[in-house]
Amino acid sequence: MRRLRTLLAAGAMTIAGLTSTALAAGNAPVPPAQTWAHGGVNSFLSFFKGYDYASVQRGFQVYKEVCSSCHAMHLLSYRNLLDVGFTEAEVKAIAAAQEITAGPNDQGEMFTRPGLPADRFKSPFPNAQAAAAANGGKAPPDLSLIVKARAHHEDYIYALLTGYTDAPEGFELSPGSNYNKYFPGNAIAMAQPIYENGVTYTDGTPATIEQQAKDVTNFMAWAAEPKLEERRRVGIMVILFLVFFAGIMYAAKRRLWSEVH
């Protein structure tokens, strides 16, 4: 047992060493930690937590009405919305509201048709160059994975969306950029996207800035890690089995070795 303890201690040290692996911090302050129903896409101690789907659905509304005019989410399909509680009829209607370029048909020509649930989310710009040209030279990032692609994940996205203030005295803002407390360098090209009552929620939730930021962040967290709940559910069963099996193997090993000690 003494050996086993040494080994466990060595393992713990290894983990401690690993988790201290540095991430680029930049010069922006660390975003304050918020409470997320799912605990965060990268949260370890959230074994039984899942997404707040009412919030994810509201977040989709914010994305659709606000963000999607500049930001693509090309890794998602309309059918994926079934997973957050939209009905089949709703998903069909959401998809059909988009005009999708398809083809070529048997005449060799491209044509447009209403969107289908199997279509990917329609991007606001036909290509990256067009997106850059319309946005001061730099394409707005795709939001499919944004929550996993930034340090501090949900907390950072929420802080950024609610972090717009007037530039402090003496801070030189170049034309076309906006002051944001949490953006590295503080000068962000994106203008403040969310305003009080900028959307009217279909479920009647008051659309404060904080509420919208929280909802759209929940939506983007789900978009980045759609298998989070399945992952945790399977994980619990796997760990339970392994702990049980380890107990059996330990007993078997003890019994066997007791003959030779």
Add this chain to the structure above:
Amino acid sequence: MAHAPQSNFENPVVNWIDQRLPIFTMMNKEYGSFPTPRNFNYFWNFGALAMFVLVTMIVSGIFLAMHYTNNTAMAFDSVERIMRDVNWGWMIRYIHANGASMFFIVVYIHIFRGIYYGSYKAPRELIWIFGVIILLLMMGTAFMGYVLPWGQMSFWGATVITNLFSAIPVVGESIVTLLWGGFSVDNPTLNRFFALHYLLPFVLLAVVVLHVAALHIAGSNNPLGIEPKGPQDTLPFHPYYTTKDIFGLTIFLIFFASFVFFAPNMLGHPDNYIPADPLVTPAHIVPEWYFLPFYAILRSITFSIGLPFTDVVLIDAKLGGVLAMFGSIAILFVLPWLDNSPVRSARFRPIFRWWVLLCLVPSFFMLGYAGGKPAEQPYVLIGQLGTVMYFAFFLLLPIIGRIEKPLPLPASIANPVLGGNAATAK
């Protein structure tokens, strides 16, 4: 048939095969009755764990390769398709991505075990050398595998690491062009890295076969570092060590599964969820955690080496860093000859024991810490101190071997003269 052994298996089919190809006899000899020192501690599980991880990586990797597209325009999205639309794709990918980290954790502990208990000493030098070759192959395979998702860290990590070869005088630039298949990291680079990432694990497996074959000639070392003197010192591998290995494997799997299911991105970098963009350089380019100690050694050489009192530069800082980094692995090859002490186990080597625990081990953690930080003070200094300690550990071994007075060795594994705590480790 003249030399074939007579087989006495009960199952007639097994018997028929065994008389023609004695594979069952071999398996029984090498993994059944194979005499194994009876005093292994749990450090001796890590070889079997490494083998398990290698197989896991090959199997999960083959399934990933069925869905992955090795083209710069499609690679990133094809990985995300695996995560979203392939049945159990998220699990296979997270197993593979975290499996790389697990492989290095297991192998680093396995190497530590080898050093602490002197497993590299005669007659096991060749086993050790095969092991260092395995480490090198692992590093190459892991590096190229990290490039395949074609995220920002994939691309910029590949750019930084392949550029290192340009430090080699005369042929350096040509080597880099050859690695890239062009004049920058681009589609040809991704294609050849994918081909090599699929090939190298099988080369690695072949070297593992040699590593294990050589081990079965010399037999295993053990925590006392003395050879078994007879049957009373050994146990048959099966069932004693198969049982113990499976128990250890289960504990390891709990650790592995915790990462796969509850923290699958903890060991990765957020930037690798941004598609590669040759026009945007990340603020800090960091390799995967398991390369950080070596990356720190690379960055520790911040000075050029020239002829004193002249401006002649013999080795500039970049080449110096590359030499130091490759030297940190190369020095492992000569470890069996640097350490001239006749005693293997650190248990009986009062100086060597603390030399490992207070010089080598801290240097590795210091380097890993410094390698993950930006190239500024005090991290550069910590990295340089770590580099000095790392190399000092190896280079001062001949002196330690000479001045150290080893403790008396037990007469045999079964009857240790010291009795009590130095006896058989469970």
